Amino acid sequence: MGASPFPDTAAKHWILSSIIWLTVVDLFGLVLATEFVTPEAFSHFSWLSFSRVRPSHVNGVILAWLTMMYFGALFYMLPRLVGTRGMWSERLGVICAWAWNVMYLLGIIGLLTGHSQGREYGEFIWPIDIALLVIWSANIVNILATVAIRTIRPIYVSVWFFIASPLWLAVDYAIGNVIWRPGHVWGAPSGALGNSLSDAMLNWWYAHNLFGLWLTPMLLALTYYIVPRVTNTPLYSYTLSLISFWGMAFFYTGVGDHHILQSPTPAWLKTIAEVSSWMLLVPVFAFTINILGTMKGNWDRFFTNLPLRFTMTAFFFYFLVNIQGAFEAIQPFNKLTHFTNFVVAHAHLALLGAFTILGMGVIDYIVAQVYAKPLYSRSLSEWQYWLVTVGFTGFFSVLTLAGFQQGFSWQEGIPEVNVLPQLHAYYIARGIFGAMIVLSGIVQIVNIGMTIFTNTAERRRIETLRVAEAMAPPPVAG
C-alpha cells in the first residue's frame, strides 16, 4: 500500500465532515418534500415546522455541505498546485474544520428553535455570523500563507479562484449580513438595514453572490483541476481562463436584484441586474469552451472514470443553469416564473445538479488519493452516480412543470390555493426523486467509510488475482 507524500489532514477533516452534512441537509430536504405532500406529518415537533426547516436546509446546503466540501478540496489541491508539503498550517485547517462544524451545528439549532434574522439566505443570528467570519478569515490566512510559501511561482487558474473567491465571500458575507448592526443579538430584528427596500436590495445582492462569488468560482476551480488532471491533458486555453475569471468578477457581482424584479425598487438597478445576468454568459461560455477543448479526444474517460463523469455531468448542469438563469432574469420571463416552483427547480439545478454532483465526484477522487487506495466498490459509486443523476433530473423536471402550472394559472387570475390540488402529483414525485438523492448521499457515506476502514488495496489485489485465475488457461494435463 502506497502512502501519499502530502499529510492532507485538513482536507480529510473538511471532506469527511461534508459528506455527513450532505446527508443531514438532504434529510432536511426530504422533510420539506414530505410536508408538501402531508403538511401535518411532523406537526407535533415545532422544530420540524416547514418554515424553520427550510432555512436550515438552504443554509446547510450552502454553508455546511458545499462550503466544507470546497474547503476540503481546496486544502487538497492547493499544496499540489503550488508545490508545498501540505498547507501552511494543516493544524489550523483541522481546528477550523471542527470550529466550523460546531458553528454550523449551533446555527442550525438556532434556526430550528426560531432564532433567525429573518433574511433569506442570511438567517444565522449575529453571533454565528461572527464565528463564521472568524473561521473564514483563518482559512483565508492559511490559504494566502500557503500561496506565499509556494515553490512553483506561476499560479494555475484554480489558484486564482482559491485566492480571490474566499476573499469575495468574506466581504460579501460581512456586508450582506450587515454585521455592524447586531440589533437584538438573539433574533430578529438584527443584521438588517433600517430601510426595508435598501435591505431587500442588499439581501438579494448578498444572497446571489453566495453562488456567484463562492459556489460558482469554486466549481470552476475544481473543474479546472479535475478535468486536466484526470485526462492528463493541459488546459485548452489560458486566455479563456482569464476571461472566465475577470468576467465572473465583473458581471456576477451585480446580478442580485434580478430576484426582486417586480418589486418597488429602482428600475436602473433592475436593468443592471438584467444586463449583467446576460453578460454572465461571456465567462460561462469561456469556461465551457475551455473545458470542452480540454476534453477533446478524452471522452472515452467520461465512461470509464467516475470522478470525471461526475464532474462533466455537473459541468453540463452548470451550463444549463446559466442559460436558464439568463432567461429567468429578464422581465417577460420573470413575470411568468417568479414566485413559482420554477425558481426552486432553478436553484436545485445549480446547487444539486452542478455543485453537489461535482462535489460527489471530487470527494470520490480525493478520498482515493489521500488514503492512497482504491475506493471500496466501483458498483456503489455507479449506484451513487445514477441515483443522484436520475433523482435530480426527475426532481428538476417535475418542479419545472409545476412552476409553469403555477405561473400560467396565476396569469389567468387563479389564486394560489386553487392551484394546489394540481400540484399534488408533482409534490409526490418530488418526494420520490428526492429520496433517491438522499439515498445517493448515503451510498457515498457507505462507500467512503468502507474505503477508509477496510483494506481495499488488498481486496482489489485478491479480486484481480481471481480474475487472472479465471482468465488463465487451464493447466495442461501431464
Add this chain to the structure above:
Amino acid sequence: MSERKREEHTPGTPGMPRGWVRHPHERMLITPLVAGVGGLLAFFTVVAIVVWLPIHTFDPPPSSDWAPLSSTALAGRNLFAQNGCYVCHSGYSRPQDVRESLYFLYPKISAPGDFWGSDQSPNLLGTERTGPDLSQESGWHPDDWQSAHFYDPRYMDPRSLMPDMKSLFSNKQVDQLIAFVEQRSGKSGLLRYAGQLYAKHVVLVNQGFPPPYTGFQGSHKPPLESNDKILAPPKNQLEEAPNLAQIDRSYWLAGDPLPVTEANLLRGKEVFLDRCVGCHGLKGNGSGPGARFLSPTPADFTSADDACCGGDTGPGDFYYRILRGWPGTAMENFGDRLSVDDIWRVVLFIKTIPNGTLKPYRNPEPNDYIVWQPSKELLAWTKSHQTLPGNISFEKKAIKDPFMQEALRVMPGLAPKDRLLLNDGKTPLSLRDAANGIKALYEDMLNRAWSDAKGRGEKLPPESQKAIAPTVPGQQ
C-alpha cells in the same frame, strides 16, 4: 524589459520548474496579488454601483397609504421573520398581481413608500408564493378566523398546505402574529380591518354572541353559544333585518338561476366537501373542527326551517355571502376561488342537507331540494325597503368619504336613509353610524400605532401624513 534580457534571466529564476516554457501571454500573467487585490478591486467597483449607490440614493418618502406598526404588531412581525414565514408568503404585490387578481387578494400594487420606516426592517419581500402574498391581507378575515387558521390551517381551508402552528406559538404570540397580519397593509388595510371589527361588533350584539376566544383557547373550550335572553328584537322591524343589512338588497329575493338537477347538486356537494367542512362540519351542522374558535359560530344547515331553508334568508343571500363573505363572521369571500355557477350549485346543495344528503355514499337528488318561500314579513320589509329612491344599489353615485365606502362594503344592504336597531333592541344601525364607528376604530388604531412608534423612538413622517385619508383600493 527587452526580450533578450528576459531570456537570460529565466534559468536563474528561483522556483521555476525545469522545462518551464514562458507563456506568450505573460503580460497577462496572474500573480497572487493580481488575483486577490485585483479581484477585490473589480468586486468593490461593482459593489459601489449596485450596493452603495442605490442605498444612498433611493430613499422614497412614505406613501400616503403608509402607517406605522403598533408594538404588538411589531412583536408579531418579529415572530413572522424569526420563524421563516416569509419563505412561503411574499410581502409585496406586483403590477400583474393586481391586474390578474384584483378582486380580493391584491387590491393594490405595492408602492416604494409603503416600505418606509424602520419597523419594516428586516425586509420580508420573499421569493416564493407557496401561500398567497400577505402584503394586502389585513382585514379580509376577522381575528377569530386567524387564530383558528394559525392553530390548524386545514380547519379554515381544507386545501391548505400551511404547517399548523399549534406547537410553535403561545396564545400571546398568536395574538401578536394576528395583530401583525391585520395591521401590515398600511392605511387601506387598517380601514378594512376597522370595517371588519365594526361588523364583528354588529354581528355579536345582534346575535347575542360573546366575543370569541383569543389565542389558541378555542382548541380546548366548548363551542360558544348565543345568549337569546339578552335579545329583544325591536317591533316593527324584521328580525332578520340587521343580517340582511350585510347583503346587497338586490339579492334578497333572488332565486337560484340554475336548475335543480342531480349534476348540479352533486357538484355542489363536491365543492361543499372540498371547501366548507372545516367550519360547517362534515354533517353540515356548523360544528366542524374550526367552529370552536369562532364567534358567531358557523351556520347549521341541518334544520329545514332555520338557517338553511326557511327563515328570511333566500338563495340569493347565500350566494352573496359565499361570493363576498360576511364581514364580522368567519365566513370568507369565495368570489376569487369559486366560479359563479359553482357558488350557485353550493347554494342548491345546501338546501338539500336537511334530507341527509351529506351522509357518505348518498347522492343528492332533485327531490331532496327544499324550496324556499319568502315569508310575508320579508315581502313586506322588502316592499318598504327596496324602493328605488334613496337606494344605493340602484344609484351609482361616487362616494368620496372612505369611511362611508367601507361602511357600504360591510353593510351593502343598507340604504342611506335606513335607521335600524340591532336585535338587542337598543343599538342603532345605519350607514352613518357604521361610517362613524369605522372611522373611530380606524383613528384609534392609527393613533395607537403612531404613539407606539414614537415610544419606540422611531423616525416618523410629519403629522400631516397621518391626516391623509385612507383609500379603499379595488373596491369602489
